Amino acid sequence: MPTRTYLEAIRQGIWEEMERDPSVFLLGEDIGAYGGAFKVTEGMLEKFGEDRVIDTPISESAIVGAAVGAALMGMRPVVEMQFMDFIACGFDQIVNMAAKIHYRWGPAVPLVIRGPSGAGVHGGPYHSQSNEMWFVHTPGLKVVAPSTAYDAKGLIKASIRDDNPVIFYEHKFLYRRIKDEVPDDDYVVPLGKAAVRREGSDIAVITYGAMVWTALDAAKELEKEGIALEVVDLRTLVPYDEDAVLRSVRKCNKVILLHEDTRTGGMAGELAALIAERAFDDLDGPIVRVTAPDTPVPFSPPLEEYFLPNARKVVEAARQLAAY
């Protein structure tokens, strides 16, 4: 089976959907001749033409609004945000227009807004954010955050086929750093299904995106100490797989909630509430969060390293929790 990078897998997924369905088209900044800031859409202009790979002015709000208009007319636009930090410029169109149309008057709004998020590349405050919770908190949107190349392809395909607005968080740190087996087949990874990346019996680590790899690194380290982590990759945040979360909590009786996003109002808080409501009697220790602190993402390497959760921080949290 061919191995591909995370980035190549996304490109292949979009490519296949464009071949399969003529209503799928791309809209964004520098995505045509240049192939996108990270080259996700490289080669697509030549293959699919200017009608379907559209370079726009720097106008995130108009890009999202235009995607909504096209989606209402039966198209399936895929919008690239050059960096997910800039999605704030299109925020109103996403939360007030795209997210609410189906609820307000019924039509499908099939569109995907995708782009690079996350830190670890010294991008500073405006090229590093994990701002997924802005959209997790908005009913009407779906939010996806793949961690593997296999999933990246399967989830982008599922997102393009979905009849709702989907915000698709690619992790830029993973783009060219991870590679796995990605079949050339036409497969989808359904939205709302988590994956257990590693089986364990002592502590469940619930996470998503690049932090899945951090959790796996920590698990390897802890294995030497006889602590067995179970690593659950949510894959999608809306809808998220409540059953998978509860299953692992009930199995391990201890849980660490891990994400790269900042702490207050992060996904961990939501998961902690779910676990407290539905699995309180199964807990043998406090629910523990390992997250970034409540600050913007700093630029200089020592600052960014301090900011980001890493395997060492997970190991320390797990040791304390194991001893509880």
Added chain:
Amino acid sequence: MLYYLKLTRESEYRIERVLYRQGKIVGGVYVGRGQEAIGVGSAIQLAEGDVALPSHRDFSSFVIRGVPLGQIFANWMGRGTGPTRGRENTLHIGNLKLGLIPIVSPLGDTLPVACGVALTFQQRRRKNVAVVHFGEGTTSRGDVHEAMNLAAVMKLAVVFICNNNAYAYSTPTERQYTVRDLSVRGPAYGMPGVTIDGNNVLAVYGAVQKAIALGRAGGGPSFIECKTFRMTGHSAHDAAEYVPKELLEQEARKDPILRLEKVMLERQLLTREGLVEMERRIHKEIDEAVAYADAQPLPEGATAVKGVYCGPDCWWKS
């Protein structure tokens, strides 16, 4: 056109001055008294496949495009069988079969959406147009800039119609922009821009006709500023004391409906009897529509959680 003008005026009178005061309309009431000519003069010439994105003061667009009057009243009254099943108020009524996309309350958001609609026309090689209305206050928003620029760059068949009614809530135009005519912004983006008398339905018709023809021919977008006046408050709860009385009286003399009536009577396109008959018909239609709407049930509270997402078991299809 006279029929739609009068139907609009009378329907909005019922909404703002009768049903609202009877407590049958909850929430905000925004009407377009005095500026009916803009909606009528534009919507009436749209063809099948065209898409209208009216403002909250373009009641007539909904009627002209084919939303039954009773359904419009049912929406204003929050009824469960109305077009939004009680989820949305006023003229936030969408219907893709009829080519209608409604506003959202952050006004200006529909301009980029109109661009997307026209983009699809372009991709499918259709000769349709998207016509979007907005107020002069809205032109201060960034989305208006982004949309006008995008439409010009991509040569999209969008007709941008600014209903300049002199006040954005309480803010007069001199606190909104500094140019005399907003139409200068058309050429600034590379599209034609005209300023017309928005209370002259024939002038509206002519200007919009030209813009639509340009759009259909692949000539891209146009900008039309229709100067009019808001002959009421921002909403039903607003007495609009910030509008000078003399100004209101002066503007009342330019009423678009009286002007068209006068022209038609003078040119013998209409008789006094014909006018009375038209008014009788309009009253009857509205009475029936209000009675229909008032007989509709309110929605079940528990339906509030349905239909958030679109899927195979879509609630809206039930």
